[in-house]
Amino acid sequence: MVQRITRALVPTIKETPAEATNASHIMLLRAGFIRQLGAGIYNFLPLGLRVLRKIEAIVREEMNRSGALEVLMPALLPADYFKETGRWDLYGDTLFRLKDRKGGDYHLGPTHEEIITDMVRREVRSYRQLPLNHYQVQTKFRDEARPRSGILRCREFTMKDAYSFDVDEAAAVKSYETMREAYRRIFTRAGLTFRIVQADSGAIGGKTSAEFQILADSGEDAIVACDNCDYAANVEAAEVGDGPESIDPRGTLFSIEEVHTPGKGGITAVAEFLGVGASQFIKSLLYTTPKKELVMVCLRGNHEVNEVKLAAALGVAEVHLAAEADVVKATGAKVGYAGPIGFKGRVVIDSSATRVSNGVTGANKTDYHLKGVNFGRDFQAEKVDVRAASAGDRCPRCATGHFKAYKGIEGGHIFILGTHYSSKMRAVFLDEKGEEKPMVMGCYGIGVSRLVASAVEQHSDADGIRWPLAIAPYHVHLCTLGNDAAINTAAETLCQSLEARGIEVLWDDRDERPGVKFKDADLIGIPYRVTIGAKTIAQNACELKARTQRDSKAFELISLADAPERIAQAVHAAVRVEV
RNA sequence: CGGGGCGUAGCGCAGCCUGGUAGCGCACCUGGUUCGGGACCAGGGGGUCGGAGGUUCAAAUCCUCUCGCCCCGACCA
Numbered sequence: 001m002v003q004r005i006t007r008a009l010v011p012t013i014k015e016t017p018a019e020a021t022n023a024s025h026i027m028l029l030r031a032g033f034i035r036q037l038g039a040g041i042y043n044f045l046p047l048g049l050r051v052l053r054k055i056e057a058i059v060r061e062e063m064n065r066s067g068a069l070e071v072l073m074p075a076l077l078p079a080d081y082f083k084e085t086g087r088w089d090l091y092g093d094t095l096f097r098l099k100d101r102k103g104g105d106y107h108l109g110p111t112h113e114e115i116i117t118d119m120v121r122r123e124v125r126s127y128r129q130l131p132l133n134h135y136q137v138q139t140k141f142r143d144e145a146r147p148r149s150g151i152l153r154c155r156e157f158t159m160k161d162a163y164s165f166d167v168d169e170a171a172a173v174k175s176y177e178t179m180r181e182a183y184r185r186i187f188t189r190a191g192l193t194f195r196i197v198q199a200d201s202g203a204i205g206g207k208t209s210a211e212f213q214i215l216a217d218s219g220e221d222a223i224v225a226c227d228n229c230d231y232a233a234n235v236e237a238a239e240v241g242d243g244p245e246s247i248d249p250r251g252t253l254f255s256i257e258e259v260h261t262p263g264k265g266g267i268t269a270v271a272e273f274l275g276v277g278a279s280q281f282i283k284s285l286l287y288t289t290p291k292k293e294l295v296m297v298c299l300r301g302n303h304e305v306n307e308v309k310l311a312a313a314l315g316v317a318e319v320h321l322a323a324e325a326d327v328v329k330a331t332g333a334k335v336g337y338a339g340p341i342g343f344k345g346r347v348v349i350d351s352s353a354t355r356v357s358n359g360v361t362g363a364n365k366t367d368y369h370l371k372g373v374n375f376g377r378d379f380q381a382e383k384v385d386v387r388a389a390s391a392g393d394r395c396p397r398c399a400t401g402h403f404k405a406y407k408g409i410e411g412g413h414i415f416i417l418g419t420h421y422s423s424k425m426r427a428v429f430l431d432e433k434g435e436e437k438p439m440v441m442g443c444y445g446i447g448v449s450r451l452v453a454s455a456v457e458q459h460s461d462a463d464g465i466r467w468p469l470a471i472a473p474y475h476v477h478l479c480t481l482g483n484d485a486a487i488n489t490a491a492e493t494l495c496q497s498l499e500a501r502g503i504e505v506l507w508d509d510r511d512e513r514p515g516v517k518f519k520d521a522d523l524i525g526i527p528y529r530v531t532i533g534a535k536t537i538a539q540n541a542c543e544l545k546a547r548t549q550r551d552s553k554a555f556e557l558i559s560l561a562d563a564p565e566r567i568a569q570a571v572h573a574a575v576r577v578e579v
Numbered sequence: 580c581g582g583g584g585c586g587u588a589g590c591g592c593a594g595c596c597u598g599g600u601a602g603c604g605c606a607c608c609u610g611g612u613u614c615g616g617g618a619c620c621a622g623g624g625g626g627u628c629g630g631a632g633g634u635u636c637a638a639a640u641c642c643u644c645u646c647g648c649c650c651c652g653a654c655c656a
Contacts, residue, residue, distance in 0.1 A: 145653075
């Protein structure tokens with residue numbers, strides 16, 4: 001299939017659009033793949049759509065291979081189903097809501113757990129009908145508080161969502177593992193560098209979930225990965241191994257001593273004032289829960305709280321740092337002097353802070369701290385794991401590794417949901433013994449349109465995009481230089497031969513100067529560029545150059561007779577990805 | 580939702596402070612010269628200055644309201 005560029009809307013632009021700040025957004029706009037229609041709403045132009053379709057094709061192939069079967073659910077949804085599970089209220093402003101002419105409540109689908117659960121519960125009665133795994137590739141709508149970064153975070157986007165239904169937890173784990181493998185193949189085939197990381201399941205869903213994080217400095221998610229074993233996690237969910245200071249046995253325990261620390265509210269200031277390290281501090285932070293309970297959280301002075309882990313440890317949906325007035329009221333001191341000793345209320349302590357010996361804490365008295373404080377002897381608290389993981393922390397899984405920090409774009413997320421939706425919606429079946437049981441569900445998402453941008457984040461240089469062959473809009477970018485009849489004839493013949501070999505060609509047949517064509521070819525980023533000009537036609541030849549090759553002179557001169565076979569060979573070799 | 584910024588030709592911007600009938604570069608059209616890494620010369624077309632209201636003899640410019648977009652943060656199963 002050959003596409004002449006003069007017959008397609010491929011509006012490349014030289015200048016960087018003002019609104020774009022990250023690489024993928026800039027490149028996709030400049031190369032004419034997408035155009036913005038509104039905040040978080042984009043047109044996909046011909047080249048952009050071809051990339052999207054290529055990724056969809058890989059997704060479908062691998063989902064089908066895994067045994068999942070495609071369905072299609074509506075984007076326009078009656079509110080009943082979300083009302084049934086409570087998400088009509090829980091989803092809040094992120095849900096695009098609308099009314100029909102009769103005043104009935106509707107919304108645009110942000111995700112489809114309820115809808116597929118309804119589809120399945122209507123039809124499935126017996127364990128003999130399970131397991132099931134169905135997926136769709138569909139447009140999703142979420143009224144994001146702040147859409148940003150081009151098509152990385154949109155209000156309307158393409159998502160592949162799959163849902164599995166199993167008879168029990170063990171079977172659900174199998175489905176989950178199958179999806180994990182399918183995802184690994186999808187991301188690998190799409191040419192993406194990624195890590196599978198342990199993730200937070202959020203308020204809804206079970207305990208098991210993993211994110212497929214595409215590594216990119218522009219990513220919004222912070223992840224840590226062990227430099228020795230394969231443990232990796234979103235920092236929101238990362239467990240933390242004990243650091244060296246935590247395994248030191250306690251030495252002599254001193255008695256508590258109150259010290260005057262006038263005007264020294266922060267850890268850094270007090271540490272300097274007392275001449276001790278921040279890790280000797282047991283810092284105390286006050287958090288409020290949705291039920292307005294005030295909880296004191298103690299951890300080492302050099303550690304930070306992971307609020308997601310804290311909320312999970314406290315068994316609440318979310319936590320917020322307490323307001324200054326509440327701190328003053330609860331501790332009787334200005335902010336900066338809170339401590340567990342004498343505090344009346346719930347106190348939790350991060351396990352690494354329990355082994356601080358002769359630590360420093362606030363005295364719950366303005367301008368005073370306590371020295372020689374020891375957990376267990378001087379105060380009690382519930383032990384929890386709430387500290388935020390960071391680079392350099394010891395890996396919780398292996399004995400020797402340490403964390404390295406990365407940034408990632410969440411390209412996929414797989415969950416074992418358990419019976420959360422099936423219980424609420426009575427999606428039940430009869431097992432072998434005739435007992436009624438809720439189905440055990442899993443759900444699996446891939447941000448298909450987000451992968452388009454993610455690929456550009458990973459594959460571009462100063463000149464433009466460098467598409468992995470498997471998802472490139474075309475395999476070959478043909479540049480004819482000059483409007484000579486012999487050149488055009490040779491180009492047409494070559495195009496036909498390539499087409500016969502299954503090679504997709506974008507032919508830049510514009511009447512433009514060579515420089516313009518080469519610049520645009522680099523910008524658009526098709527993996528192979530073939531050039532036919534006066535110089536090459538004189539030798540009955542053309543040039544073949546890979547986009548990954550920076551040196552503009554680094555091309556291969558091939559006779560026109562050999563060209564189709566040689567080019568096809570290069571393309572077919574590159575498209576084969578080991579998975 | 581809090582903070583900041585920006586809306587002037589298709590794109591990137593100047594003009595606004597200090598009101599006087601809108602300009603530059605790129606792109607586009609015509610002719611010519613060019614032609615292997617974003618050419619040059621000459622001529623030309625295109626703008627209700629985001630919208631509404633107000634002040635004024637006069638508003639892109641000053642005032643009020645409003646809509647949109649971007650960035651930081653909060654948020655984002």
